[in-house]
Amino acid sequence: MNTYTVLLEAHSGLRYLVLFLILFALIQSLAGWLGQKKYTESNRKINLFAMISAHMQLLVGIILYFYSPLVRTDDIGSAMKDSMTRYWTVEHAAMMLFAIVLFTVGHSRSKKAIEAVHKHRSVAIFYGLGLLVVIVSILQSGRPILGR
Numbered sequence: 452m453n454t455y456t457v458l459l460e461a462h463s464g465l466r467y468l469v470l471f472l473i474l475f476a477l478i479q480s481l482a483g484w485l486g487q488k489k490y491t492e493s494n495r496k497i498n499l500f501a502m503i504s505a506h507m508q509l510l511v512g513i514i515l516y517f518y519s520p521l522v523r524t525d526d527i528g529s530a531m532k533d534s535m536t537r538y539w540t541v542e543h544a545a546m547m548l549f550a551i552v553l554f555t556v557g558h559s560r561s562k563k564a565i566e567a568v569h570k571h572r573s574v575a576i577f578y579g580l581g582l583l584v585v586i587v588s589i590l591q592s593g594r595p596i597l598g599r
Contacts, residue, residue, distance in 0.1 A: 458515040462508065469508050470585075472501035473554070477578045483571035490567035498574050502558045505551050505581075516544060538592055546588035553581035 476498045483494060516522055521539040523530040530536045557577025561570040 455515075455518045455520070458511060458518055462511045462515050465504070465508050465511060469501075469504045472497065472504050473578055473582050473585075476501040476574060477582060480571045480574035480578065484568060484575050487568060488571070490561075490570040494571070494574075495561075498558055498561060498578075501578065502554050505554050509547065509551050512544070512547065543588055543592065546584055546591075550581040550584040550588070553577045553584065557581070 479494060479497060482488065483490060519539065521536065523536050523540050527540070530540045554577065557574050560573035560577065564570045564573055
């Protein structure tokens with residue numbers, strides 16, 4: 452098994468953990484925001500683990516980027532002319548990075564907020580937007596969200 456295959460399998464497998472944790476954090480924050488519930492230590496930990504898992508996925512993705520035969524960084528001009536190469540070289544990386552920035556901003560804003568409703572709202576809005584970007588990016592690739 453070569454390095455590319457190991458990285459691809461790790462990146463593909465980790466996505467399920469990331470999607471589960473982001474969805475779980477999003478659902479609990481929506482319930483907390485709309486139900487005017489307390490912001491608990493459990494809420495904080497789930498939100499943190501969701502963000503950390505997304506950052507781990509980013510790190511594996513960055514390493515994979517340099518091993519992938521689908522990425523062309525040597526000739527960006529020709530990469531931009533082919534939709535599949537452009538997607539893997541530029542679009543996927545940019546959209547996923549943007550999603551992770553949204554997750555990070557949501558977590559950071561929830562830490563700074565004083566009231567529980569603002570903590571839940573920050574996570575719900577930013578994790579929701581980040582998840583939307585992830586789903587759009589996956590759909591744009593033509594690949595199914597779950598599975599290969």
